[in-house]
Every structure is written in structure tokens, then in C-alpha cells.
Amino acid sequence: MRGSAGRCWWAGLLACALSGAVQARSLEGCAAPASPDCLFAFQPAGSARTVRFFGSIDPADAARRDPPTQAYIVVHGHARDAARIFDATWSVLQRAGRARTAVLVAPLFQVSADADTRCQTRGGPPAQAGDLLWSCSSWIDGGRAVDAGLGSFEVLDALVEHLQSTWPSITRVTIAGFSAGAQLVQRHVGLSRRVDDGSLQRRHVVASPGTWLYLDDQRPQPRRDGEPAVWDACVEPAGSDASCQIHFTRPVTDCAGFNAWKHGLEGLPAWTSTDEPAVVAARYAAASVRYLVGAADRQAGPGAFHPMPDRGCAAMLQGPDRLRRALAYVQHENETRSPRPPRHLSVVPGCGHDVRCVFGSPQGAAALLDEGP
Numbered sequence: 601m602r603g604s605a606g607r608c609w610w611a612g613l614l615a616c617a618l619s620g621a622v623q624a625r626s627l628e629g630c631a632a633p634a635s636p637d638c639l640f641a642f643q644p645a646g647s648a649r650t651v652r653f654f655g656s657i658d659p660a661d662a663a664r665r666d667p668p669t670q671a672y673i674v675v676h677g678h679a680r681d682a683a684r685i686f687d688a689t690w691s692v693l694q695r696a697g698r699a700r701t702a703v704l705v706a707p708l709f710q711v712s713a714d715a716d717t718r719c720q721t722r723g724g725p726p727a728q729a730g731d732l733l734w735s736c737s738s739w740i741d742g743g744r745a746v747d748a749g750l751g752s753f754e755v756l757d758a759l760v761e762h763l764q765s766t767w768p769s770i771t772r773v774t775i776a777g778f779s780a781g782a783q784l785v786q787r788h789v790g791l792s793r794r795v796d797d798g799s800l801q802r803r804h805v806v807a808s809p810g811t812w813l814y815l816d817d818q819r820p821q822p823r824r825d826g827e828p829a830v831w832d833a834c835v836e837p838a839g840s841d842a843s844c845q846i847h848f849t850r851p852v853t854d855c856a857g858f859n860a861w862k863h864g865l866e867g868l869p870a871w872t873s874t875d876e877p878a879v880v881a882a883r884y885a886a887a888s889v890r891y892l893v894g895a896a897d898r899q900a901g902p903g904a905f906h907p908m909p910d911r912g913c914a915a916m917l918q919g920p921d922r923l924r925r926a927l928a929y930v931q932h933e934n935e936t937r938s939p940r941p942p943r944h945l946s947v948v949p950g951c952g953h954d955v956r957c958v959f960g961s962p963q964g965a966a967a968l969l970d971e972g973p
Contacts, residue, residue, distance in 0.1 A: 638686075639725060644758035647750045649732045652725065653759070654686045656693075656704040659766050667769040668703040672968070673759060675707065675781030677955070678736065681721040682706040685778055688959040692968050703767065707759060709739035709752055740780045741787055741862040744871055751871050752784060757794045764800065776805035776968060778955040783809040787862065789887045790815075790880035793873040805967050807892035807958055808922050811915045812929040815881040816936070817859045818848040819917045820928035831920045848932050855913035863914040885937065890944055890967040893926040894951030894958050922953065944973045 640659055641650040657668065674689045676682040686706035693699050710727035711719060711734055719736035727733060732745040734752065739745075742753035750758075756775065764770050777785035786806045790813070796802065822829045824844050834844040851858060860866045865877035874880060898921035919925035930945040937943070946963035958964050966972040 636725070641731075642759070642762045644732075644750060644755055645761070646754075647732065647748055648730075649745070649748055649750075650728075650730050651707055651732055651755055651759070652710065652728070653705045653707040654682055655706075656690060656699070656702075659762075662766050666700055667767045668701055669769050669771055670698070670702040671760070671763045671767075671770050671773040672702055672704045673707065673756065673763075673773065673775045674704070675756075675775070675777035675784055676709075677779035677781050678719055678740070679721045680708060680711070680719060680724060681955075682708045683724065684721070685781065685955050685959070688956045689776070689968065692959060692965045696965065696969055698969065703763065703770070705759065705763065707755065709734050709755075711736055712746070737780075740783050742784065742791060742869075742872065749871075753788050753791055753873070754793060756784075756788055757792055760794060760800070760802075771799065772801045772803070774803045774805060774968065774970070776807065776959075777809075778807045778958065779809065779953065782806045783811060783862075786889075787813045789889060790884035791872050791874070792883070801888075803888045803890070803970060805890050805892065807955070807964070807967075808894060808897055808926070808953060810922060810925075811863060811910050812918060812925060813862060814859070814864050814918075814929070814932075815877070815884060817850045817864065818932060819851045819858065820846045820919060820932065821849055821851070823847050831924060834924075846928055846931055848935070851917055853913070853917065855917060858914040858917050860914070863918070885940060890946075890970075891926060891930055892946050892948060892958055892964055892967050893923055894953060895923065895947045895949050896952040897921065898923040923947070 638654050638656070639652055640655050641652045642659070643650050657664070672689055672693070674685045676685050683706070686704065689706075690699075690704055693702055693704060708725065710731045712727065732750060732755070733747055734743065734745050739752040742751050744751045760773055760775075763773070775785055775788070777783070785804055786809055789804050822831055822834050822844060823846070824833050829844065834846075857866075858864065861868055865880055868875045868877070868880070919928050926945060927947075930943055934942040944967075946967060948958050948961045948963045951957035951961060959968065
């Protein structure tokens with residue numbers, strides 16, 4: 601299903617003027633910058649409604665001469681800037697020479713018209729009749745659409761199946777998210793309903809989420825000279841100063857729900873794929889996951905820091921900003937993964953909370969392309 605060709609929703613008039621030249625250079629008919637011609641839709645199994653996505657290949661072209669062997673699913677942030685993350689990832693695939701062998705899709709978790717102004721990138725494609733709709737935040741933690749029983753975790757699973765059924769040649773899928781999209785991807789790792797049969801290799805890239813799903817009740821506690829310290833005592837990123845170390849313990853706090861869903865595994869919602877925390881933890885431990893965060897995603901200033909949307913007590917127990925929350929989470933995961941190989945977190949120099957900077961960096965490309973450690 602195509603959008604209306606004559607408008608550029610995200611890129612603006614300049615991109616409209618340039619889009620012909622960009623597409624003429626690209627390897628596929630639908631390419632960056634994302635445009636209405638690249639907006640498609642599919643109907644997940646069990647739902648009478650549709651989900652729209654930007655795609656680098658028209659699904660109607662299922663019998664193409666060189667079918668894709670890899671799929672990239674990239675998930676937008678709170679502002680639902682799907683075109684931006686699509687474009688950032690497409691640039692990486694083009695530079696790496698992966699454009700002919702991969703299909704790139706960026707799903708849109710649409711919201712109702714009354715919520716649109718609160719969580720919408722300017723000029724982004726509005727919801728259409730028949731679309732699944734969420735609130736501005738319900739899709740981030742796998743929640744069900746407001747007008748149907750399908751959740752966003754199930755949408756990701758259905759999208760993987762849709763791509764595989766369209767192109768059976770696909771043997772590898774990477775699911776990546778940035779910011780709020782990274783929250784969805786990180787939680788989906790352990791709560792996917794999909795049972796892989798060995799025909800598909802799945803990877804996950806979690807980039808700059810605001811909060812994390814912890815798999816136990818331990819939380820980071822900065823210490824200096826062996827005594828508890830405040831986060832600001834770690835002037836450099838947490839753990840980088842030898843006199844400031846991060847330890848993990850069950851916090852003594854009046855924040856009673858600090859380990860409840862979506863920050864922990866207590867009280868898993870009825871719509872999740874399991875109510876057993878041990879099952880979620882085992883799935884997560886077995887998955888292939890890479891992490892990214894901008895080195896400047898903690899500072900004030902243009903392009904450096906985006907205000908933290910979650911400053912509740914459960915979130916603040918994870919750290920004061922995205923950088924230190926990421927460093928702490930991955931440190932804790934690696935301390936508890938033995939004897940499994942450690943996870944890798946790339947801290948991207950010079951990047952704040954900007955998907956184009958983070959994904960476009962050498963570290964971002966290595967994570968997306970599964971190169972390096």
C-alpha cells in the first residue's frame with residue numbers, strides 16, 4: 601500500500617527537491633530520504649487493522665531477481681520519527697554495500713489524532729483509517745493498542761513473520777531501536793512470543809534508551825573510597841574514575857515499585873508472553889544483543905542532551921541520565937552473565953541524543969552490521 605506521492609512528510613521542501621537525485625543514485629526504488637512512496641502497510645495475523653512502515657523495497661516486489669537475505673527493523677523514538685531512523689540506517693547500509701542484500705523497514709506506532717500533537721515529529725505521516733493506534737507511551741513497553749488486543753511486542757513478531765513470508769530468502773534479521781524505540785526493543789528481547797525454529801538468526805541493537813528492564817532487583821550504587829556516593833561524585837562517566845566505582849545492591853528506598861514492570865520483572869502484565877521472570881531472563885541471556893549510547897548524552901547544550909522523559913523514582917535508581925544508566929546496566933549484566941561472553945556497549949564520542957550521529961558513527965555501523973566485538 602503506497603502513500604500519496606507528491607508530499608514529503610518529514611524531509612521538507614529541500615528534500616522534496618533533492619529526492620529524485622537521491623533515489624536515482626540509490627540501489628532500490630524506495631530509499632532515503634524516506635518518502636510517501638516508501639510507506640507501506642501490513643495486517644498482523646489476528647488483527648483486522650493495519651500497521652504502516654517505511655520500507656526500502658516494495659513488498660509487492662516479492663519475486664525480485666535479487667531477493668534480500670537480511671532484514672533490518674528499526675524502531676523510532678517517542679516522537680515517532682520513523683523517517684529519521686530509516687534514513688540514518690539506510691545510509692549505513694549503503695556505505696557498507698548492504699543495500700542490495702537487505703530490506704530495511706521502520707514501523708510506525710501510530711496514535712490517535714488528539715494525541716498526535718504531543719508525540720509527533722513535525723510533518724510525519726498521520727494515522728489512517730484502519731490503523732492500529734496506541735497512546736503516546738503505551739507502545740514503548742509492549743502495551744496493547746487502544747482499539748484492539750494486539751500489543752507492540754506482537755507487532756514486531758508479526759513484522760518479522762511478514763518479511764519472512766514475503767521473502768523466504770531472509771535468514772537474518774536485526775531489530776534495532778533508538779531512545780524510546782530502544783526501550784521497546786530491549787524489553788521485547790525477553791518477551792517475544794516468537795519461537796525460532798533455526799531458520800532465522802536474530803540480533804538486537806539497543807541504542808540510548810531512557811530506562812532499562814532489569815532482570816533482578818539489584819540497582820547501581822556509586823561508591824567513592826568504599827562509601828556510598830552521589831552520582832555527581834563520578835565526574836567522568838560512571839565507572840571510568842578509579843576512585844568512583846559502581847556496585848549493585850537491592851536499594852534501601854521508599855520507592856516501593858522500583859522493580860515493577862516496566863523497570864523490573866515484578867508484576868508482568870497479563871498481555872506479556874510469560875509471567876515467569878526466570879523465562880524472560882533466560883531468553884534475554886541467550887539472545888544476541890549489542891548496545892550503543894552517545895558519550896554526550898548527559899550534558900546540557902544543543903544536540904547534546906535530550907530531557908529525560910522518565911524521572912520517576914524507579915527510573916532515577918538506574919542513574920541520572922542515559923549515559924550513566926547505560927554504563928551501569930551493561931556493567932551489571934556482564935557481572936551476572938558468567939560464564940557467558942560479555943555484552944558490548946559502544947560509547948560513541950561526540951554524540952548526544954541524536955540517532956543520525958549514533959547510528960552514523962563507526963561504532964554504530966559496527967553494531968548494526970555485526971562487525972567488531
